[in-house]
Amino acid sequence: MISFAFTEEQKDFRLTLERFAHDTLLPGYRDRASSTDFPWDVQRRLASMGVLGIGLPEEYGGSGAEDPILLGLATEALAEGDVNVASAPVQVGLVGSQLARGSETVRQEYLAPLIRGECTVAIALTEPGSGSDAAALRTIAEPAPNGWRITGEKTAISWAMNAAAALVYARAPGSTRSAGVSCFVVPLDAQGVSRARTLGMG
């Protein structure tokens, strides 16, 4: 018979995070929620507790094999103190699992610091005209002399204002729907990139 009970290790991890959520996150929740500053101190604490590397490659500081149960436990426990902070492990997992498929340069430059809580990387998929229907995205990627030229607009991007880079989804000219869509790691200090805050949305 399959047991769905949590292991002792999972229970201990959850307890540690619940204590952190109640003792450290909860008292500062309102201040963080009303501030536009990114809480780097909290992000580094999450990293030191192993929360940011769940399911990501060990050689870059992660825990190794995918572990959606631990990811769920971590998110649930952190949400007892700060629902915004609680999104960090999932966001890092989503970004990190894509960075892990990038070149060694990309992995060293972004994946390892992401897991250490030293940088953030955003996912830039949604556009003003394409949300649920992501395959309707209109951002274009064309080969340019030293790489690619990407032209388009993204919206509602978590971590956009504090991220070092974004995973930008863009399509080849003339392509339709999901065919021709690629993901590009774009440093957000690259020439031509501009960002603006969505007030009240973190």
Ligand SMILES: Cc1cc2nc3c(=O)[nH]c(=O)nc-3n(C[C@H](O)[C@H](O)[C@H](O)COP(=O)(O)OP(=O)(O)OC[C@H]3O[C@@H](n4cnc5c(N)ncnc54)[C@H](O)[C@@H]3O)c2cc1C
């Ligand atoms: C807090 C927050 C953080 C976000 N972070 C990111 C991020 O980091 N990166 C990123 O790329 N995007 C991000 N998004 C954007 C998010 O992915 C989009 O909001 C989402 O895809 C929905 O798109 P939309 O808002 O354009 O709504 P729409 O797609 O316009 O949908 C509006 C409504 O219509 C419904 N609907 C849509 N299509 C259908 C259909 N075919 N049949 C029936 N009902 C339908 C939807 O369920 C919804 O209720 C974030 C959004 C929020 C709120």
